[in-house]
Each structure stands twice: as structure tokens, then as C-alpha cells.
Amino acid sequence: MAAIVSRSTQSGRPRGPSAWAIIRLVLRYVLLVILALLFLLPFYLIVRNGLAAESEITSPNWTFFPSTLHFENIQELFNDTEVPFLDGMVNSTIIAVLQTAGQILLSALAGYGLARIPYRWSNQVFFAILVTLMIPSAVIFVPTYVIVSYLGWVSTLQGLVVPGVFSGFTTFLFRQFFLGFPRELEEAGRVDGLGYWGVFWRIVVPNSFGIIAALSVITFIASWNAFLWPLVIGQDSSAWTVQVVLSNFLNAQVLNLHELFIGATIAILPLVIIFLFLQRYIVEGYKQSGLKG
Amino acid sequence: MKSVGTTTPAEMLDLREENQKSVQRVRRQSLKTALIFWSFVGPMIIGLTVFFYIPILWSLILSFADARATLIPAGWVGLGNYRAMLGDPEFIRALVTFTIFAAFIVPTTLLSALGLALLVNSIKFAQGFFRSVFFLPTACSYVLASIVWKMSIFNGSSFGLANTVRHTVGLDPISWISSPNPPWYWLVLVTVRLWLQLGIYMIIFIAGLQEIPRELYEAALVDGARRGWQTFRHITFPMLRNATIAVLLLNVIAAFQAFDEFFNIMSGGNQILARPPLVYLYNIALSDQNYGYGSAGAIILTVIIVIFTLIQGRFLGFGRSE
Secondary structure (H helix, E strand, C coil): CCCHHHHHHCCCCCCCCCCHHHHHHHHHHHHHHHHHHHHHHHHHHHHHHHHHHHHHHCCCCCCCCCCCCCHHHHHHHHHHCCCHHHHHHHHHHHHHHHHHHHHHHHHHHHHHHHCCCCCCCCHHHHHHHHHHHHCCCCCCCHHHHHHHHHHHCCCCHHHHHHHHHHHHHHHEEEEEEHHHHHHHHHHHHCCCCCCCHHHHHHHHHCCCCCCCCHHHHHHHHHHHCCHHHHHHHHHCCCHHHHHHHHHHCCCCCCCCCHHHHHHHHHHHHHHHHHHHHHHHHHHHHHHHHHHHC | CCCHCCCCCHHHHHHHHHHHHHHHHHHHHHHHHHHHHHHHHHHHHHHHHHHHHHHHHHHHHHHHCEECCCCCCCCCCHHHHHHHHCCCCHHHHHHHHHHHHHHHHHHHHHHHHHHHHHHHHCCCHHHHHHHHHHHHHHHCCCHHHHHHHHHHHHCCCCHHHHHHHHHCCCCCCCCCCCCCCCCHHHHHHHHHHHHHHHHHHHHHHHHHHHHCCHHHHHHHHHHHCCCCHHHHHHHHHHHHHHHHHHHHHHHHHHHHHCCHHHHHCCCCHHHHCCCCHHHHHHHHHHHHEHHHHHHHHHHHHHHHHHHHHHHHHHHHHHHHHH
């Protein structure tokens, strides 16, 4: 449709774009602006309620803009001993960083091995990885929980991080990418006397920045936002991620909405920053993983 | 290599030695290849074995056993857990809840994502800006979105945003989440997911739209097709077939795994109104610690999701071969 619209201005009609085409274009922008405001509204509400006094959140005469901004809500949240918010942020950061680094490293290695090393049973190993793509990890959270609690990893860092490091899907995406990697580059390295490891680290990895960045960013986001597994494993409050902390806060007996919302504001901040700077890679990552067919 | 029959015994001995050496060389070579292969692929395979294959196997065993508050089978019950699970009205209700949810969320997501993609793709100025805005909710977690939806937008008290809007036009407040009839909670649950995932599906459709060759439209216009519905019906939509099927099935599979928003929005006594399979399983396995029963449920869900995935692979496979 973009093609059609743009063509109407250059199709060589003597009168240029018709009045109807201009009206349609204006209507499109009006609709887009309304939708954009609707999409941004929840973000505004998080910040608005986070910086408002409790009475301005629960007042029967709720107003869109609060009369005063209460930045001391931040202080109050961090000082609240009932809510392990800071611990949650620290846990989430450690888990998301370790999980992303581990998953990308192991998946890239496995993907490269499957794509390039002429091992007899390579196809069978690849098939074993394909099987894991059929079953999302959320669906088998009970079986995984059984194993992890057998290992005694409940409420531990390794219990939260390690099961999420192994991803057949990320391995699959890396393999597909490496299959299309220019062989001449690798052969040049081989001529220079590099083995598979040397070629992988010196030639393949430095030339695969795009896909590594794309998959790292979406893995990080998924890990930061994950809820089911951290909820299952984080049975002790010291092992709660920020999502579990906020969920517990949401379901607490005594509600403290301004603290809840300022917590939500702080929890989403890292992701919004990542989003603003790395959006290109996020889009690429979702295109890769969304169109996995 | 010379054939063995025409060689003298001495030569044969030589040859055999040489053969053995080359066999050894090949064997050493292939052993080396195997070692390198496993040094690359091994860690992933070990991990998937420990955290994917063994858990499923163990659960399969537990599902035939009596295992309450223990991870080791305490006695065998045969198909008892499966029979009980498939006859459990709460489990059936959970599957019905998923079906209702999918019936709401799949068509609305599909149509909205397609509409949004067409709209964004049809403009030139500020296209990137609007795409970013619609994509931004992707950064938000289901937990945070649930907080906003439950406590702010659809708060049942008069200060909720939806009720504030109703108040300004003179309508009474509605308890959006806890009212069983009419089931307003579906509006809450569907809109929160719509907001969170629309951006991803919009991106998939935009990628699909940008792959349609412009010449197709030009040819159609030359042939007298009218812009708008006609070109959409006969060019855009058929060309988006693969993207549509991908969005449709990804959506169903994602809905099947719904947990976060149901757990957080329906908590506090309303869970009984809408409890999808994973939330029910969570209650059995984590609250009741009935691992045998929970394992049977997990195996049943696994079978269902594998069927969905195979259908998806089948459809997408069809799309590609055409």
C-alpha cells in the first residue's frame, strides 16, 4: 500500500495528488496519533502513579496530571524493609546478564559445530535439538522443577540461571546463520593455519556482530521479564527477581500503590533505555525468531 | 590402488600395512573431528539432556506413580493420574478457559496487527517513529502490564481510569475483574496481551509487506484493478499468507502458555473465574506438591502443544513449497 500511496503523487496525473488522497493521508495520521497515544498511555500511568501521592492515586476525583510530583517515593521504596526491591533489581541484573552471556555463547558454539564440522552423527544431534523446539520450556516447568529441586537448586542463583542457558531455539537460529556465512573467509583463516576454534573466534565471531547483538538483546529482555520460572524457583524472598518482588507486592494485603508504581517505573527503566538505543537489533531479533518457519 | 589379485605376496604385505596405516589415519582424523565437534556442541547437548530430556522422562515416570511431596515414585498407579486428570472438572475448565482466551485473542491480534502494519507501512513521514511506539510495549513485562491494568486502568474502584472515564459520561463504575457476569475480566485479559504483543506481530507483517514486489501492484493497476480493497484482496493478502499463518499459530502457542497475566490479574479470589492450564498446573505442583498428578498434567499439555507445533510446521512447510 505504501507503493500505491507514493505512486499517486508521481503517477503523472496532471493535477497532482487529488483532494481525496490528501484527506485520506491526513485521516491516516490522525488515526496513527490517536493509537500512538493509547499505546503510550500505560507507560504514562506507571510513571504518573509512581510519582504521585497515595491520595492522588486513590482519590475519587482522579486527575490525569497529579498536582505535585513526589520524587521522595523513590527513597521510600528503597527504605521499605517489607519489600526487597533492591535485592530484586540486583538478582534480576545478575540473572539476565549471566543467562544472556551463557545462552549466546553456548548456542553460537553449538550452532557453528552443527553448521560446519563434518561429524558423522551431526544430523542426528541436530535432530535431537530440533525436537526441543516443539515443546516450550513453560509447558514443562513441572518436570524441570522436579529435576532442579532434586539437584537442591531451589531458591539458588544456579537454579534461576542454568536451566535458561540451554536453548535449542537459539542454537537453531545460529546454525541457520552460520550455514550462510561466507566460506571463503573461513578458508582464508584455514590457510593461515587456524583450526576450527581459531576460525570460530578470530573470523566467524567478529563477523557475526549483527546476529549476536540481535539475539543477545532479545534474550536479555526475555530473561529480565521472565516470571513463571523465577516464581517457581524463587521460593525464598532472597532469590526473588524484580518481577516476583512486584508480583508479591501487587498481591500483598496492604496495598501501597505509589510504592508499587515507582517500583514498576524503576523496573522498566533499564529495558526502555535498551529499547531506545538497540531497537534495530530487537526488531532484527524478533524477525529472526518470529519467522522461524 | 592396484587390485589384490595381481600383486606378489610381498607387495600384498606392504599394501596391507599401508592400508592399516591409512585406516588408522582416517580413524584418528575422524576421532579428532568428533572431539572438535563435541567441544563445540557438547555443552549444549549436555544441558538439553539434563534440563529437557531427563525432566520429561522423569515426569513421564512420575505420571504413572503416586508421588505427593516426594520426587521419587512411592507406588505405581498405572494410568490413574491420567484418568483422574482427564476427568478433573478443574482441568477441563482450564482447557475451556484457554479455548475461550484463544478465541478472543487470536482473531483480535491477527486483525489488529495486520491493520497496524498496513497503516504504518502506508505512510512515509515519521514511519519509524510510529513503528517504535507500537513496538515499545515489547519492552514491558507481563507483570508490570498486569499492575497497570489491574490497579490503574481497570481498577474496580471509582478511581480506575476506565471508571473515571465512565463517570465523566455519567455511568456507574464497573468491577472489571471480579464480576463473574458479565465477564468483563476477559476485556482486561485480552487487552493487556494485545498491548504487549501487537508490536511483534506488526513487525512480522511489515516484514512480509516489504517483501511483496512493487511490480505486482503496478501490473494490477495497468490491468485496471482499483487501489485499495481490490489490490489488498488479490495481491497483499495472498502474498502475506505465510506471515498470517505464522502469526496465527505463534499466537495460539503463546496463548496456550498464558500464565503471567492470569496469575497476577486474577489473583485475590478471582482465579476461579479464569484459570488457564499452566496456572492450574502451578497450583497442583507447587501449592499441593502433588508431583505425580502434576506430571500427568504436564505430559498431557506437552502432547497438546506438540500437536499444535506439528500443525504449524506442516502449514509453514506447505507455504514454502508453493
